[in-house]
Amino acid sequence: MSTLSVFMDVPLAHKLEGSLLKTYKQDDYPNKMFLAYRVCMTNEGHPWVSLVVQKTRLQISQDPSLNYEYLPTMGLKSFIQASLALLLGKNSQAIVENRVGGVHTVGDSGAFQLGVQFLRTWHKDARIVYIISSQKELHGLIFQDVGFTVYEYSIWDPKKLCMDPDILLNVVEQIPHGCVLVMGNIIDCKLTPSGWAKLMSMIKSKQIFPFFDIPCQGLYTSDLEEDTRILQYFVSQGFEFFCSQSLSKNFGIYDEGVGILVVVAVNNQQLLCVLSQLEGLAQALWLNPPNTGARIITSILCNPALLGEWKQSLKEVVENIMLTKEKVKEKLRLLGTPGSWGHITEQSGTHGYLGLNSQQVEYLVRKKHIYIPKNGQINFSCINANNINYITEGISEAVLLTEGSEMCLPKEKKP
Amino acid sequence: MSTLSVFMDVPLAHKLEGSLLKTYKQDDYPNKMFLAYRVCMTNEGHPWVSLVVQKTRLQISQDPSLNYEYLPTMGLKSFIQASLALLLGKNSQAIVENRVGGVHTVGDSGAFQLGVQFLRTWHKDARIVYIISSQKELHGLIFQDVGFTVYEYSIWDPKKLCMDPDILLNVVEQIPHGCVLVMGNIIDCKLTPSGWAKLMSMIKSKQIFPFFDIPCQGLYTSDLEEDTRILQYFVSQGFEFFCSQSLSKNFGIYDEGVGILVVVAVNNQQLLCVLSQLEGLAQALWLNPPNTGARIITSILCNPALLGEWKQSLKEVVENIMLTKEKVKEKLRLLGTPGSWGHITEQSGTHGYLGLNSQQVEYLVRKKHIYIPKNGQINFSCINANNINYITEGISEAVLLTEGSEMCLPKEKKP
Numbered sequence: 001m002s003t004l005s006v007f008m009d010v011p012l013a014h015k016l017e018g019s020l021l022k023t024y025k026q027d028d029y030p031n032k033m034f035l036a037y038r039v040c041m042t043n044e045g046h047p048w049v050s051l052v053v054q055k056t057r058l059q060i061s062q063d064p065s066l067n068y069e070y071l072p073t074m075g076l077k078s079f080i081q082a083s084l085a086l087l088l089g090k091n092s093q094a095i096v097e098n099r100v101g102g103v104h105t106v107g108d109s110g111a112f113q114l115g116v117q118f119l120r121t122w123h124k125d126a127r128i129v130y131i132i133s134s135q136k137e138l139h140g141l142i143f144q145d146v147g148f149t150v151y152e153y154s155i156w157d158p159k160k161l162c163m164d165p166d167i168l169l170n171v172v173e174q175i176p177h178g179c180v181l182v183m184g185n186i187i188d189c190k191l192t193p194s195g196w197a198k199l200m201s202m203i204k205s206k207q208i209f210p211f212f213d214i215p216c217q218g219l220y221t222s223d224l225e226e227d228t229r230i231l232q233y234f235v236s237q238g239f240e241f242f243c244s245q246s247l248s249k250n251f252g253i254y255d256e257g258v259g260i261l262v263v264v265a266v267n268n269q270q271l272l273c274v275l276s277q278l279e280g281l282a283q284a285l286w287l288n289p290p291n292t293g294a295r296i297i298t299s300i301l302c303n304p305a306l307l308g309e310w311k312q313s314l315k316e317v318v319e320n321i322m323l324t325k326e327k328v329k330e331k332l333r334l335l336g337t338p339g340s341w342g343h344i345t346e347q348s349g350t351h352g353y354l355g356l357n358s359q360q361v362e363y364l365v366r367k368k369h370i371y372i373p374k375n376g377q378i379n380f381s382c383i384n385a386n387n388i389n390y391i392t393e394g395i396s397e398a399v400l401l402t403e404g405s406e407m408c409l410p411k412e413k414k415p
Numbered sequence: 416m417s418t419l420s421v422f423m424d425v426p427l428a429h430k431l432e433g434s435l436l437k438t439y440k441q442d443d444y445p446n447k448m449f450l451a452y453r454v455c456m457t458n459e460g461h462p463w464v465s466l467v468v469q470k471t472r473l474q475i476s477q478d479p480s481l482n483y484e485y486l487p488t489m490g491l492k493s494f495i496q497a498s499l500a501l502l503l504g505k506n507s508q509a510i511v512e513n514r515v516g517g518v519h520t521v522g523d524s525g526a527f528q529l530g531v532q533f534l535r536t537w538h539k540d541a542r543i544v545y546i547i548s549s550q551k552e553l554h555g556l557i558f559q560d561v562g563f564t565v566y567e568y569s570i571w572d573p574k575k576l577c578m579d580p581d582i583l584l585n586v587v588e589q590i591p592h593g594c595v596l597v598m599g600n601i602i603d604c605k606l607t608p609s610g611w612a613k614l615m616s617m618i619k620s621k622q623i624f625p626f627f628d629i630p631c632q633g634l635y636t637s638d639l640e641e642d643t644r645i646l647q648y649f650v651s652q653g654f655e656f657f658c659s660q661s662l663s664k665n666f667g668i669y670d671e672g673v674g675i676l677v678v679v680a681v682n683n684q685q686l687l688c689v690l691s692q693l694e695g696l697a698q699a700l701w702l703n704p705p706n707t708g709a710r711i712i713t714s715i716l717c718n719p720a721l722l723g724e725w726k727q728s729l730k731e732v733v734e735n736i737m738l739t740k741e742k743v744k745e746k747l748r749l750l751g752t753p754g755s756w757g758h759i760t761e762q763s764g765t766h767g768y769l770g771l772n773s774q775q776v777e778y779l780v781r782k783k784h785i786y787i788p789k790n791g792q793i794n795f796s797c798i799n800a801n802n803i804n805y806i807t808e809g810i811s812e813a814v815l816l817t818e819g820s821e822m823c824l825p826k827e828k829k830p
Contacts, residue, residue: 122424
């Protein structure tokens, strides 16, 4: 009897796991270090969890009044409301005018998946997306799968060692009409008021659809409002947009899929139409989003005492990261490392550019087993008392040994 | 300045929520009843939760050794292993031969979404799917979205009042070569050994790809092995197939997305290839599945004492449903309702056909506010001491008032 095997001709897929992490895992060197984790790490080298989360988790599991029924497809209503108020501010014009809503998604990948499926159906002309380089690996694939051409951009100037507003304006000037632009937090990109005006005006006139990615509000400056200033600009200018809001990293609930696809529309009627279409898409994707993480976060956001504890925990984390950056800078200076290292402490958040060229990065990876992405952007919370000396000495060595070659050689000119 | 509104032309989507539930919700009648919930209900009218789940949830939240890091894209390994052993039996040929695996998904919709995406890419010839009618509303949309033509089938004979093996064989005989066949549990369909042989042979020779849907193992007969007998047949015959395994309903963890897309291949090499492709797809869908529910279930399945408690709780639920069915049958007899009602107790599980025609169902919905799907298949766990008299009297009335018209008129011949 003939048999069909659907599986017979299926090839082994290439692992999409970043090749850096793969190489790191395969490395047998005992003191190897990985400085590119996505999440905030503790001094002990574990993913950070806000203490108030543990307490709330226990309280919830002891509450006999709770039920464990399926959530509606749109998710936990109170979670969405509290999270939107957190993201945009309680008094946001969009909230007051009832033109912002959200769908509770399985993490930020789920939010992008849902948003991209919507764009495929309702924004058929857009077939090009520009993604900020740090997020390209994570979210680019989702756009690519539905037929988008994906380009990445960076606003880091490796010569000036800063996030350059001119580069940002240049990028937006050059990208084609009608495409999708995925933007992260650009808090370190010091746009002047006229720079902001120019940015807004270009996005409007070129009919670019903004898709924001806010993966860790509160972990940049510890000021929750400051961290989402960019959204407030866009809201005040009457833009419609999507935003992926993740609450995994700023609460330390990594394993529960606590994301929201935020929709800001120009009026309530359009919002309801968009949400109704998203509901249909979410029904096919997972039907009901997971509850535990959303329930914990809602309990915290809606209780002033717990909210205070959470904010305090963010403050401590951010202060700790700043302290680490100060120490790295200071140690590099004490080691007599050529170059200026002020850019390290001028950047906000867990992740920042070291300002190394590709030769120096390669030296650190190959010779010192310190795993750093090619662009030199690392997670500073991976540096702690146990490894700071080894890391700064490694950096110093890398810079000294490659001295003479330009500090931040563009890749194209690699000798 | 011209503004593009992507949202402007987006229409309001039709609610996909079953129109029956919608009508029920809009009904103001105080004694309205809904007998078509998806999940097993308690006598008090709440979704059932196994007591051992609550206990385990509390234990887990007090365990300081646990971390809350992102799960791998494939999910919690121990959860998948324990669930596969539950589904197929520890000594299953496929497990021993290392040719079965699974991906932890966000519920059964997630499992279907993932499986369908795979089939779209790797089984390009298949563009037709046959889905058992009770699951069409839930899963049909997912196939439809990627371009499948969806047909439904039923194996319930409204005249003989049973799941008819001949109908099943007929369906499979008539469906076209190379399509996908979504099958549920056919435990009440009494296939003879030669019937089984014929079924297998047709599926093989017509190169039909089987996609099983096992939404509530243990809630049919309370015998976990008996409830998945159909899978064991297919494994023993060397088939490759997909199976959506949901653990929401049999543990009472509805809000956590505890599903698995099970892959049975003909050998380990093909299995690994298929799993690697599924990993890529899951990465784009949600990247990391939710943990809490999987963690609770794994703790129960891997601890003999807890496992015993869970099995006992299943036994009690199933006995309770059988008792309800007995009572319904008995009350209908005492009320002198015309017709034979033995088919009610001859069906396994929470859901079963009442054996009413469309006129009778319409009478119950319109006149008695008892909401029943058109095919007369209800969730018997929705019947309890508080509503059984009203329901059975309603059924009796419906049958008496429509007497003379044929008991189970096919829809086409509706007068």
